[in-house]
Amino acid sequence: MKKYGIDIWSNNNFKIKGGEVVLNYKSEPSLLEITESIRAEDIRGPILLRFPHLIKKQINNLYTCFGNAIKDNNYEGSFNAVFPLKVNQFPSTLDAIVSEGKEFNYGLEAGSKAELILAMSKSSIGSNITVNGFKDKEMITLSFISAQIGHNITITIEGLGELETIIEVAQESKLKIPNIGIRVRLHSTGSGTWAKSGGMDAKFGLTSTEILEATRLLKEANLLENFTMIHFHIGSQIGDIAPLKKALREAGNIYAELKVLGSSALKNINIGGGLAVKYDQDSSSKMHNYSIEEFSNSVVFLIKEVMNAKSVEHPNIYTESGRYIVASHTVLITPVLELFSQDYQEKLLNFKQVNPPLVQELRELHRLINPTNCVEYLHDALDHIESLLTLFGLGYIDLQDRSNAEILVHNIIKKSLYMNSTLNIHEFEQLQVNLQERYLINASIFQSLPDYWGLKQHFPVMPLHNLDKEAIRAASLWDITCDSDGEIGFNPDKPLYLHDIDLDEEDYFLGFFNVGAYQEALGMEHNLFTRPSEYTIDINDNGYEILRSKESKDILEILNAIGYDENEILNKLKHDLSSSDFITEKEKSDTLLKLETLIKQNGYLRTTN
Numbered sequence: 001m002k003k004y005g006i007d008i009w010s011n012n013n014f015k016i017k018g019g020e021v022v023l024n025y026k027s028e029p030s031l032l033e034i035t036e037s038i039r040a041e042d043i044r045g046p047i048l049l050r051f052p053h054l055i056k057k058q059i060n061n062l063y064t065c066f067g068n069a070i071k072d073n074n075y076e077g078s079f080n081a082v083f084p085l086k087v088n089q090f091p092s093t094l095d096a097i098v099s100e101g102k103e104f105n106y107g108l109e110a111g112s113k114a115e116l117i118l119a120m121s122k123s124s125i126g127s128n129i130t131v132n133g134f135k136d137k138e139m140i141t142l143s144f145i146s147a148q149i150g151h152n153i154t155i156t157i158e159g160l161g162e163l164e165t166i167i168e169v170a171q172e173s174k175l176k177i178p179n180i181g182i183r184v185r186l187h188s189t190g191s192g193t194w195a196k197s198g199g200m201d202a203k204f205g206l207t208s209t210e211i212l213e214a215t216r217l218l219k220e221a222n223l224l225e226n227f228t229m230i231h232f233h234i235g236s237q238i239g240d241i242a243p244l245k246k247a248l249r250e251a252g253n254i255y256a257e258l259k260v261l262g263s264s265a266l267k268n269i270n271i272g273g274g275l276a277v278k279y280d281q282d283s284s285s286k287m288h289n290y291s292i293e294e295f296s297n298s299v300v301f302l303i304k305e306v307m308n309a310k311s312v313e314h315p316n317i318y319t320e321s322g323r324y325i326v327a328s329h330t331v332l333i334t335p336v337l338e339l340f341s342q343d344y345q346e347k348l349l350n351f352k353q354v355n356p357p358l359v360q361e362l363r364e365l366h367r368l369i370n371p372t373n374c375v376e377y378l379h380d381a382l383d384h385i386e387s388l389l390t391l392f393g394l395g396y397i398d399l400q401d402r403s404n405a406e407i408l409v410h411n412i413i414k415k416s417l418y419m420n421s422t423l424n425i426h427e428f429e430q431l432q433v434n435l436q437e438r439y440l441i442n443a444s445i446f447q448s449l450p451d452y453w454g455l456k457q458h459f460p461v462m463p464l465h466n467l468d469k470e471a472i473r474a475a476s477l478w479d480i481t482c483d484s485d486g487e488i489g490f491n492p493d494k495p496l497y498l499h500d501i502d503l504d505e506e507d508y509f510l511g512f513f514n515v516g517a518y519q520e521a522l523g524m525e526h527n528l529f530t531r532p533s534e535y536t537i538d539i540n541d542n543g544y545e546i547l548r549s550k551e552s553k554d555i556l557e558i559l560n561a562i563g564y565d566e567n568e569i570l571n572k573l574k575h576d577l578s579s580s581d582f583i584t585e586k587e588k589s590d591t592l593l594k595l596e597t598l599i600k601q602n603g604y605l606r607t608t609n
């Protein structure tokens with residue numbers, strides 16, 4: 001994995017300069033520099049860095065590509081986009097989306113009541129809001145209120161029952177009626193891991209029979225003039241563009257038919273989200289097979305083709321891409337706390353006056369290994385350790401001999417890997433696998449990379465520095481939860497090699513990239529590890545500025561958030577301490593001081609070195 005695939009997944013957002021990962025933008029600050037300045041303020045634990053300029057870049061790309069496609073195809077409808085809030089609802093991300101999207105009239109999509117209230121409060125009057133997902137009468141009423149306030153809101157029905165409720169609310173209330181959309185159930189399906197949204201057995205959408213029934217109901221209730229949109233979404237992270245094309249033809253024909261049948265207010269076709277993000281670190285992986293340019297061109301061209309064939313006016317196109325917009329703007333930075341095989345340090349060797357002959361031989365191999373003999377010496381060492389472990393099993397050598405032998409062999413293997421020039425590739429790889437180093441990272445996979453835990457979604461990961469030095473330690477990453485699933489194992493097919501670092505001497509930081517979509521929204525507080533400290537960073541021509549920050553919750557806040565009374569907890573601890581009979585008053589007050597300091601820190605580990 002050369003340069004950790006930065007030229008594959010980073011979309012030129014980051015690059016390597018002077019052995020460090022830097023932002024490929026304006027003053028090009030390094031991620032290490034930013035991390036160290038934050039840690040200089042005594043912040044410990046994982047850190048989320050957000051870069052709003054990367055949100056701007058994506059919004060801009062989306063509108064530019066669709067704009068070009070519309071021009072190139074002489075398309076007569078307009079392009080509109082909304083951001084689906086479920087992908088990232090956190091304030092610093094949403095504020096960046098709203099402010100960067102203003103010039104495009106970028107809108108918001110809501111899938112629940114809370115998201116709808118958020119959309120209503122963050123949208124400027126006139127920008128689009130779409131509402132998807134299952135709805136009750138209350139949520140439908142909220143949409144009417146939004147229309148009443150003056151929002152350009154479209155409520156998409158997922159079933160006939162919802163339409164009946166809309167009709168009910170329209171008849172009962174005096175509120176302004178929102179635009180109505182119909183989600184269509186397509187025969188075509190998506191192809192990604194998340195492709196459960198399209199298809200005949202899909203969770204959402206109306207069948208053709210139901211669509212006909214819906215238009216009949218709308219007409220009967222005098223609401224046909226509010227029916228403006230049809231909607232579909234074939235799934236997230238679309239890998240192959242072919243199913244999307246099929247879906248477009250199918251949905252396009254449904255749209256055209258409805259127009260012909262008299263749905264005269266119908267003017268918008270909403271193609272959902274699904275634009276994929278590159279998460280791969282090596283070029284041999286299966287990546288999505290299209291660019292944003294091809295995507296936008298195909299959408300515009302196909303819709304035009306279908307409409308022209310049926311002599312129907314070109315509809316306005318809506319998209320709801322979320323992952324594509326926000327994935328790249330967030331980087332998770334985790335300090336490495338420990339390298340486990342440091343148990344095998346040479347300084348821990350403790351030889352006896354007289355050592356068993358095989359241990360003595362290992363000592364010689366270790367002393368004399370060089371690039372010319374390393375393969376032979378390595379094989380000898382592996383042979384000896386087998387014999388030594390057998391001898392131990394039979395009771396012929398003791399634990400100290402075994403410990404010395406293990407340290408020696410470990411170091412012989414390591415040396416031979418560094419000297420490796422003639423070792424055959426297969427054997428080299430096998431040794432790497434056997435000699436994996438476990439890097440303990442100060443983070444929770446459950447909190448910060450839940451899609452790795454739940455779906456084995458790979459996220460690009462690399463060290464932030466030392467990139468001018470060779471990294472040959474096959475690495476598996478362990479998080480600090482007490483859960484054996486909190487591990488990103490070494491995968492020989494997509495190996496991750498990291499540096500051999502003495503953490504007593506220097507810090508070592510890993511960055512996980514493209515984590516801005518879904519991870520925070522899905523993250524869970526397993527073991528009560530809460531959201532990392534987060535920083536929104538504006539890069540300018542001379543340096544960078546931290547626009548806003550939010551430190552990870554402290555221990556009492558964590559307990560408070562799940563329903564405990566922090567005062568009760570603190571008082572109980574104080575009470576037990578002060579009523580202890582075993583310590584002096586001075587010891588009590590000193591201990592209390594210490595306790596109060598510790599409890600005000602966040603829940604992640606503090607000591608890196």
Ligand SMILES: *Cc1c(COP(=O)(O)O)cnc(C)c1O
Pocket residue numbers: 084086087132233235236237272273274275320321322323324
């Ligand atoms: C989740 C969702 C999206 C966003 O999908 P991405 O893959 O993040 O672009 C868009 N529309 C609907 C209806 C969704 O459910």
